[in-house]
Amino acid sequence: MIAYALQRFGAAILVAWLAVSLAFGVLRWLPGDALDATMARAGASDAEIAARRLALGLDDPVWQQYALYLADVLRGDLGESLVSGQPVSEMIAQNLGPTAALAGGALLVAVALGVGLGVLSGVGRPAGVRYAAEGIASLALSTPVYWTGTLAIYLFTTVLDVLPGVGGRGVRYLILPVCVLGFHTAGSIARVTAGSIRAAAAMDFIRTARAKGLPESDVLDHILRVGLLPVTAVVALQLGFLLGGTVITEMIFARRGLGKVLLAAIDTRDYPVIQGLVALSAVTYSLINALADVLYGLIDPRVRMDR
Amino acid sequence: MIAARTTNHRRRVAAGLLGLIVLLSILAPLLTGTDPRDATTGAELVSPSWQHLFGTDLLGRDVYSRTLYGGRRTLGVALLTVGVTLLPGLITGLAAGYFGGWIDRALMILMDALLAFPALLLALALVALLGSGAIQIALAVGIAGIPAYARVTRAAVLEARTRMFIEAARAAGAGPAGILWRHVLPTIAPPLLAFAGVMLSWAILNSAALMFLGYGGDLSAPDWGVMLADGRAAFRTAPWVATAPGAALSLTVLAINLLAGSLDSRPGRE
Numbered sequence: 196m197i198a199y200a201l202q203r204f205g206a207a208i209l210v211a212w213l214a215v216s217l218a219f220g221v222l223r224w225l226p227g228d229a230l231d232a233t234m235a236r237a238g239a240s241d242a243e244i245a246a247r248r249l250a251l252g253l254d255d256p257v258w259q260q261y262a263l264y265l266a267d268v269l270r271g272d273l274g275e276s277l278v279s280g281q282p283v284s285e286m287i288a289q290n291l292g293p294t295a296a297l298a299g300g301a302l303l304v305a306v307a308l309g310v311g312l313g314v315l316s317g318v319g320r321p322a323g324v325r326y327a328a329e330g331i332a333s334l335a336l337s338t339p340v341y342w343t344g345t346l347a348i349y350l351f352t353t354v355l356d357v358l359p360g361v362g363g364r365g366v367r368y369l370i371l372p373v374c375v376l377g378f379h380t381a382g383s384i385a386r387v388t389a390g391s392i393r394a395a396a397a398m399d400f401i402r403t404a405r406a407k408g409l410p411e412s413d414v415l416d417h418i419l420r421v422g423l424l425p426v427t428a429v430v431a432l433q434l435g436f437l438l439g440g441t442v443i444t445e446m447i448f449a450r451r452g453l454g455k456v457l458l459a460a461i462d463t464r465d466y467p468v469i470q471g472l473v474a475l476s477a478v479t480y481s482l483i484n485a486l487a488d489v490l491y492g493l494i495d496p497r498v499r500m501d502r
Numbered sequence: 503m504i505a506a507r508t509t510n511h512r513r514r515v516a517a518g519l520l521g522l523i524v525l526l527s528i529l530a531p532l533l534t535g536t537d538p539r540d541a542t543t544g545a546e547l548v549s550p551s552w553q554h555l556f557g558t559d560l561l562g563r564d565v566y567s568r569t570l571y572g573g574r575r576t577l578g579v580a581l582l583t584v585g586v587t588l589l590p591g592l593i594t595g596l597a598a599g600y601f602g603g604w605i606d607r608a609l610m611i612l613m614d615a616l617l618a619f620p621a622l623l624l625a626l627a628l629v630a631l632l633g634s635g636a637i638q639i640a641l642a643v644g645i646a647g648i649p650a651y652a653r654v655t656r657a658a659v660l661e662a663r664t665r666m667f668i669e670a671a672r673a674a675g676a677g678p679a680g681i682l683w684r685h686v687l688p689t690i691a692p693p694l695l696a697f698a699g700v701m702l703s704w705a706i707l708n709s710a711a712l713m714f715l716g717y718g719g720d721l722s723a724p725d726w727g728v729m730l731a732d733g734r735a736a737f738r739t740a741p742w743v744a745t746a747p748g749a750a751l752s753l754t755v756l757a758i759n760l761l762a763g764s765l766d767s768r769p770g771r772e
Binding site for chain 1 (some may be wrong): 506543612614615616618619620621622623626627629630631663703707710711714715717727730731733735737738741744748751752753755759760764
């Protein structure tokens with residue numbers, strides 16, 4: 196097991212290193228002249244631009260810049276914003292809280308709703324319950340956040356007037372965005388759960404359990420124990436969707452957070468900020484997926500045996 | 503039996519719905535005489551009537567006409583996106599799955615590195631690099647979709663490689679290109695087609711998301727994503743502006759999802 200965990204995390208670190216290198220290649224090396232354009236727009240003189248280039252090492256050979264960049268990243272230094280001059284890591288630290296709260300809350304809603312809908316559409320009774328659960332999951336998969344977000348704000352703040360809408364910082368302001376983002380993430384979780392539950396229900400040992408006269412509630416318990424195992428892996432995979440979704444959700448609900456920082460950076464072509472955020476999300480995503488795989492291996496030994 | 507009939511029925515409904523939406527988009531010039539870009543001062547946010555079936559938006563543009571023409575642009579960009587994903591994804595997956603060994607390992611670790619970026623964030627970063635515009639959005643979202651398609655293709659090839667007739671073709675001395683083209687590709691076509699459907703609905707949602715965020719370049723061009731952004735601001739007073747493109751977008755994606763799902767569960771396939 197320890198060997199498997201080490202191997203899985205080793206692979207994740209390799210992937211994270213490659214992802215960070217890709218971010219360097221695409222977002223620093225390719226748009227090397229972005230600094231000139233950004234500073235020129237801000238009204239800097241040629242001499243100032245040249246001094247800044249020198250300070251940032253933009254005229255050094257690429258491999259030297261790359262080595263320096265990797266060393267900086269390892270120390271947690273992601274460079275500075277071209278626009279404000281603020282360290283990127285500081286910008287991330289200041290805005291991480293609201294985004295983490297949004298993503299974490301949405302993940303909880305997504306798991307609860309997704310697994311619930313998945314179980315219902317897998318083994319729900321009567322058939323009407325199955326169809327209803329399937330329908331809700333299909334709806335979650337086929338409507339975008341930027342459409343349901345608008346609908347939810349209208350329904351819950353204008354028509355029903357039970358929740359505050361956009362802006363704000365309190366917990367009450369978190370409920371609606373968390374539910375909207377969670378609802379969409381629940382779609383794929385429900386789909387995978389339903390498939391896995393159906394596959395488990397069709398297994399021989401379930402037929403045996405029924406044949407020997409176990410009550411249906413015990414049979415269901417057997418089904419769920421096997422059918423819910425793969426869900427851990429799917430939940431971790433959905434994190435990517437969730438991180439992308441926070442950007443749009445924050446925009447619709449006018450919330451502070453990393454998504455807002457990213458969109459502002461894209462508008463001003465602030466490459467170090469974009470690069471820092473994208474690299475951070477890639478590293479987070481691959482490490483959490485490795486963690487999920489190892490956990491999955493712990494609760495289901497068959498996964499480890501496959502290797 | 504009953505399950506098969508429901509699947510068939512669903513497939514027919516989904517195909518009909520999708521066909522209708524595509525047809526409405528293609529025939530837009532025949533179905534409306536109003537220019538989707540025509541802004542009429544004095545007719546802003548008019549509620550639905552015989553003259554404006556779906557009402558008008560903030561600038562007095564006809565929402566019915568914009569929804570029809572918007573389908574052309576939204577679906578066009580999505581198809582282009584899938585095109586950008588499919589060819590490199592397919593080639594990478596085929597090469598990795600067929601040749602195996604270090605080629606497989608090198609290609610897959612590259613795909614894993616790309617897959618580590620949340621797709622929408624990768625697309626956003628690429629848009630920052632490429633600039634705004636419909637083509638740029640298709641490129642950005644399309645590239646973000648490549649690793650997933652390559653992985654699915656590779657998995658299908660690995661499964662197909664174990665089949666006897668492919669062993670036989672290799673034993674008979676057929677070259678890799680011939681085997682891939684004549685034997686492997688037809689074998690893995692059904693699951694890949696189903697996944698292309700999944701990619702299409704994914705492409706619609708994500709390219710429309712970038713349009714919604716305002717990276718489409720031409721802001722007056724009719725597009726479902728852009729219309730949803732326009733309608734969001736006025737939703738309280740004029741819900742019709744966002745409802746028409748929102749419903750169109752959801753129905754399209756729903757129909758594609760149903761079709762892709764039924765393709766994958768065709769009789770005889772595990």
